[in-house]
Amino acid sequence: MNKDVFSNLTYGLYIISTKYEDHFAGCIVNTVVQATPEEKPKLIVIVNKENDTNITMKKSKKVNLSVLSEEADMLLIGKFGFRSSKDYNKLENTEYKIGNNNIPVITEKAVSYIEASVINEIDLTTHTIFVLEANEAEVISNKPVMTYDYYHNVVKGKTPPKASSFAV
Ligand SMILES: Cc1cc2nc3c(=O)[nH]c(=O)nc-3n(C[C@H](O)[C@H](O)[C@H](O)COP(=O)(O)O)c2cc1C
Numbered sequence: 001m002n003k004d005v006f007s008n009l010t011y012g013l014y015i016i017s018t019k020y021e022d023h024f025a026g027c028i029v030n031t032v033v034q035a036t037p038e039e040k041p042k043l044i045v046i047v048n049k050e051n052d053t054n055i056t057m058k059k060s061k062k063v064n065l066s067v068l069s070e071e072a073d074m075l076l077i078g079k080f081g082f083r084s085s086k087d088y089n090k091l092e093n094t095e096y097k098i099g100n101n102n103i104p105v106i107t108e109k110a111v112s113y114i115e116a117s118v119i120n121e122i123d124l125t126t127h128t129i130f131v132l133e134a135n136e137a138e139v140i141s142n143k144p145v146m147t148y149d150y151y152h153n154v155v156k157g158k159t160p161p162k163a164s165s166f167a168v
Contacts, residue, residue, distance in 0.1 A: 006165065011148035015066045015080050015106045016045060017096075018057045024104060025056035026090055028081030030148050031164045032065060035131070043116065043132045046124070048162040052085040054128055061118040062103050063132060066110035069143040070150055074157060076109055082160055100136055112139045127164055 017026035031046035045065070047054040057063050068076075079090055095108035099115045107113070120131035148165075151157045159165065 009165065011165070013068045013072065013077075013146040013148060013151050014045075015068065015076075015110070016047070016053060016057075016063050017066070017104050017106055018053060018060050018063045019103045020056050020060040023056060023085075024089070024091055025052040025085035026080055026104075026106065027051055027053040027085070028077055029164075030159075041134045042119070043114070043134065045130050045132060046127050046164045047130060048127050048164070050162055056085070057118060057130060058121070058128075060103070062101050062116070063118060063130070064099050064101070064103050064105040064113055064115050065132075066106040066113045068146040069109050069111045069141065070146050070154075071143060072109040072146050072155075074155065077151075077155075077157060080106075081163075107140060111141050111143050111145055112137065 011030035012032065014029050014032050015026055016029055029045055029047065032043060034041055034043050036042040047057065083090065091104060094106060096104045096106050099105045101115050105113045114134045115136040116132035116134050118130050119133045122129040
């Protein structure tokens with residue numbers, strides 16, 4: 001199998017955030033897809049089981065999803081994409097607000113966000129596909145959105161092993 005083909009797939013870049021009791025967790029993901037167009041659209045997001053965000057989302061069943069702009073820098077992406085919420089408070093020195101679902105939404109370098117509920121989970125052994133239902137969606141700015149391609153080729157960012165699309 002020529003695994004180079006998988007690097008031809010295209011994505012955006014997002015921060016998902018969740019909270020259970022007093023514990024906040026959030027991380028960078030590229031694996032967000034809108035699945036259905038109804039009144040409350042359904043989406044999927046794929047999260048590695050070793051990520052604290054996966055463990056916390058399974059408990060809270062709530063998640064907020066921020067769409068990053070091209071302005072998102074390695075300070076923000078490094079914090080959310082290369083550190084663990086298990087032992088680090090990612091909200092410190094990060095711009096956020098509290099959503100209507102009481103879960104923090106990252107607003108820093110975000111063009112828009114969605115507040116969602118987890119309505120189903122599919123086990124992929126190493127990862128979980130979370131099926132989400134959107135409850136709210138807001139636009140923050142009309143700046144260009146960060147694509148996975150822009151992240152790799154302009155920001156010159158890397159993808160860590162726990163990402164869904166890490167090249168092996
Ligand atoms: C560009 C990029 C894309 C990523 N995509 C995903 C993804 O789709 N799913 C995932 O589980 N992790 C993804 N990650 C990795 C997580 O963001 C990373 O493992 C993070 O440290 C997990 O934090 P947590 O333990 O606080 O949940 C990505 C990271 C980067 C930098």
